[in-house]
Amino acid sequence: MKLTNFALLAGVAGLLAACGGSAIVEPADLNDQRVFFGFNSSEISEDAKNNLLGQALYMKNHEDVKIQIAGNCDERGSTEYNLALGARRANAAKEVLVNDGICAKRISTISYGKERPLVQGSGEEVWKWNRNATTTVK
Numbered sequence: 001m002k003l004t005n006f007a008l009l010a011g012v013a014g015l016l017a018a019c020g021g022s023a024i025v026e027p028a029d030l031n032d033q034r035v036f037f038g039f040n041s042s043e044i045s046e047d048a049k050n051n052l053l054g055q056a057l058y059m060k061n062h063e064d065v066k067i068q069i070a071g072n073c074d075e076r077g078s079t080e081y082n083l084a085l086g087a088r089r090a091n092a093a094k095e096v097l098v099n100d101g102i103c104a105k106r107i108s109t110i111s112y113g114k115e116r117p118l119v120q121g122s123g124e125e126v127w128k129w130n131r132n133a134t135t136t137v138k
Contacts, residue, residue: 023047023050024050024053024054024057025050025054026054026057026058026061027054027055027058029137030055030058030059030065030067030135030136030137031135031136031137032134032135032136033051033055033134033135034051034118034132034133034134034135035047035048035051035052035093035132035133036048036128036129036131036132037089037131037132037133038131039074039127039131040077040085041131042071042085042088042089042091042092043092044092044093044096048093048096049096052093052096052097052100053096053100055067055097055135056096056097056100056101056102059097059102059106060101060102065106065137066106066107066108066137066138067106067107067108067135067136067137067138068107068108068109068110068135068136068138069090069093069094069107069108069109069110069133069134069135070086070090070109070110070111070112070116070133070134070136071085071086071087071088071089071090071091071093071109071110071111071112071113071132071133072086072089072111072112072113072114072116072117072118072130072131072132072133072134073085073086073089073113073114073130073131074114074117074126074127074128074130074131075114075117075122075127075130076114076127077114079113079114079115082111082113082114083111083112083113084111085111085113086111086112086113087109087111089111089131089132089133090109090110090111090133091109092133093109093133093135094107094109108138114130117130118130118132118134
């Protein structure tokens with residue numbers, strides 16, 4: 001009987017995964033958690049949202065943790081433009097956490113624009129990594 005129930009649950013879990021079930025996973029650590037953005041965008045993708053909801057789960061389970069979210073950009077665009085875009089990215093990530101119940105006072109944001117690239121170089125294969133919001137524990 002127990003084996004049958006387990007098999008049924010495993011089948012349901014497999015079906016949910018195949019149908020695009022939730023991909024929310026609590027990370028072991030929040031340091032250097034990153035969500036990535038499209039070119040010239042601060043829109044949160046489904047993958048980014050799932051990552052951030054995992055971060056929110058971590059913060060719910062560790063109520064003493066405070067974080068900083070840093071918005072980053074690729075090398076294209078002016079310094080001023082990228083600082084503003086980085087701020088929008090950091091704030092978009094923060095908004096997901098706050099909307100999931102995390103106190104806004106536990107989250108600070110900063111924009112580094114294009115000044116702190118994750119990967120050095122040029123071209124889309126590099127730029128896609130530099131368009132991010134990076135979480136660190138404070």
